[in-house]
Amino acid sequence: TPVSSRQAFPLPSLPRKQPTVLVVCGPAQNGAIGLVCARHLRIFDYEPTIFYPKRSPDPLYRDFTTQCEKMDIPFLSYLPTEVQLINDAYNAVVDAVLGAEAEAGEGREPCAAILATLKHIRIPIISLDVPSGWDVEAGSSGGISPDVLVSLSAPKQCARRFLGRQHFVAGRFLPYDVQKKFELNPPEYPGTECVVALRAPR
Amino acid sequence: QEEAQAIDQELFTEYKFSVDQLMELAGLSCATAIAKAYPASSFTASQPAVLVVCGPGNNGGDGLVCARHLKMFGYEPTVYYPKRPNKPLFEGLTTQCQKMDIPFLPEFPAEAALIDELYGLVVDAIFGFSFKGAVREPFSSILSTLERITVPIASIDIPSGWDVEKGKADGLQPDMLISLTAPKKAAMHFTGRYHFLGGRFVPAALQEKYALNLPPYPATDCVLQLT
Numbered sequence: 001t002p003v004s005s006r007q008a009f010p011l012p013s014l015p016r017k018q019p020t021v022l023v024v025c026g027p028a029q030n031g032a033i034g035l036v037c038a039r040h041l042r043i044f045d046y047e048p049t050i051f052y053p054k055r056s057p058d059p060l061y062r063d064f065t066t067q068c069e070k071m072d073i074p075f076l077s078y079l080p081t082e083v084q085l086i087n088d089a090y091n092a093v094v095d096a097v098l099g100a101e102a103e104a105g106e107g108r109e110p111c112a113a114i115l116a117t118l119k120h121i122r123i124p125i126i127s128l129d130v131p132s133g134w135d136v137e138a139g140s141s142g143g144i145s146p147d148v149l150v151s152l153s154a155p156k157q158c159a160r161r162f163l164g165r166q167h168f169v170a171g172r173f174l175p176y177d178v179q180k181k182f183e184l185n186p187p188e189y190p191g192t193e194c195v196v197a198l199r200a201p202r
Numbered sequence: 203q204e205e206a207q208a209i210d211q212e213l214f215t216e217y218k219f220s221v222d223q224l225m226e227l228a229g230l231s232c233a234t235a236i237a238k239a240y241p242a243s244s245f246t247a248s249q250p251a252v253l254v255v256c257g258p259g260n261n262g263g264d265g266l267v268c269a270r271h272l273k274m275f276g277y278e279p280t281v282y283y284p285k286r287p288n289k290p291l292f293e294g295l296t297t298q299c300q301k302m303d304i305p306f307l308p309e310f311p312a313e314a315a316l317i318d319e320l321y322g323l324v325v326d327a328i329f330g331f332s333f334k335g336a337v338r339e340p341f342s343s344i345l346s347t348l349e350r351i352t353v354p355i356a357s358i359d360i361p362s363g364w365d366v367e368k369g370k371a372d373g374l375q376p377d378m379l380i381s382l383t384a385p386k387k388a389a390m391h392f393t394g395r396y397h398f399l400g401g402r403f404v405p406a407a408l409q410e411k412y413a414l415n416l417p418p419y420p421a422t423d424c425v426l427q428l429t
Contacts, residue, residue, distance in 0.1 A: 042405075043402060043403065043405075044421075044422055060220070062218075063218040063219070063220065066217065066218040067217050067218055067219060070216060070217045070218075070405065070407070071217075071405045071406070071407070072407065172274060173274065175298075175301055175302050176302065176303075177301070191237070192233070192234045192237045192238070192275055
């Protein structure tokens with residue numbers, strides 16, 4: 001995910017002087033992936049800030065949190081509802097709120113409030129696996145519209161409704177027999193890259 | 203050697219990284235560096251066959267991760283892993299390789315010439331920076347054989363058998379060295395063609411604390427070519 005964020009938004013191209021990125025992490029696995037992404041973005045010289053209101057008790061995910069904290073990645077104590085504040089402070093938002101495992105997660109706080117805010121921001125959104133709030137199969141009706149989608153392992157059905165600029169797949173590490181079993185037919189990954197763009201940038 | 207161990211300790215105890223996390227990133231760096239220096243298309247035999255020799259500790263674990271990624275990058279790795287720790291981490295890594303149809307040799311090729319014939323590259327994942335003291339069997343014989351092969355050797359972190367700080371003039375002379383986290387003192391004695399840095403996970407604060415003075419990695423690459 002951080003690699004695809006970088007490909008979609010190379011550092012020199014960012015509009016703001018500081019390469020700030022807001023990473024919004026939900027309470028489950030999708031959020032944990034967001035934490036890992038934030039850490040790598042930091043290593044890649046971006047300036048991530050995390051909003052992680054509902055922290056998972058899972059020890060692995062708690063360690064991910066510690067790693068981010070120790071790398072001086074700030075954790076917001078609240079998400080501004082004033083959308084302009086987000087537009088002004090960050091170049092892009094990584095949506096790691098809800099993934100394919102979410103069931104009616106959209107209805108529960110704090111996700112519902114977060115998604116309501118994200119619907120109105122003007123800066124690009126990069127969604128991890130499933131645009132948060134979308135039904136994993138049917139897609140969205142009035143939900144967030146990400147600019148970039150990074151499908152994990154393989155695209156989910158709702159990816160067919162994705163209308164944004166770039167769609168990446170990060171699934172190089174699936175063993176061959178798993179790919180065959182689920183008839184995934186992934187595209188060729190270039191060189192040693194761990195992500196591949198499914199659609200040329202518009 | 204102590205500094206390298208201190209950095210590792212901090213990563214585990216202060217930063218709460220798991221061995222799994224860092225080993226995966228380290229092994230991926232090794233495979234990536236190898237792919238850059240020895241592209242699959244450059245192998246003279248019809249298959250890009252690589253022998254990965256894994257030792258009894260973490261360096262061996264790095265080798266298992268490396269073998270798995272080499273497979274995904276289109277190489278044909280074979281692993282020799284004579285001394286396997288009874289720990290879930292290593293058992294898991296072994297299973298992952300086996301499930302990807304990476305063969306594990308029951309015995310080490312008897313002669314250097316046989317290795318030269320079967321493989322285009324050997325990955326030395328026997329001993330790492332924690333190595334101290336005398337080399338025990340079966341690794342002593344393995345290293346003697348490896349000292350006589352003509353195909354290139356890529357060593358992970360420290361050429362096996364070398365003193366971690368002083369090197370070993372009459373020991374293994376690898377063509378490639380992948381230093382993990384930061385080059386160790388032994389790297390000063392490295393005379394091969396390719397020296398890469400891997401393990402792009404050291405937070406800036408740690409780099410400063412230990413004055414690592416690492417050059418910047420390019421873009422989102424997980425390896426940096428030093429020579």
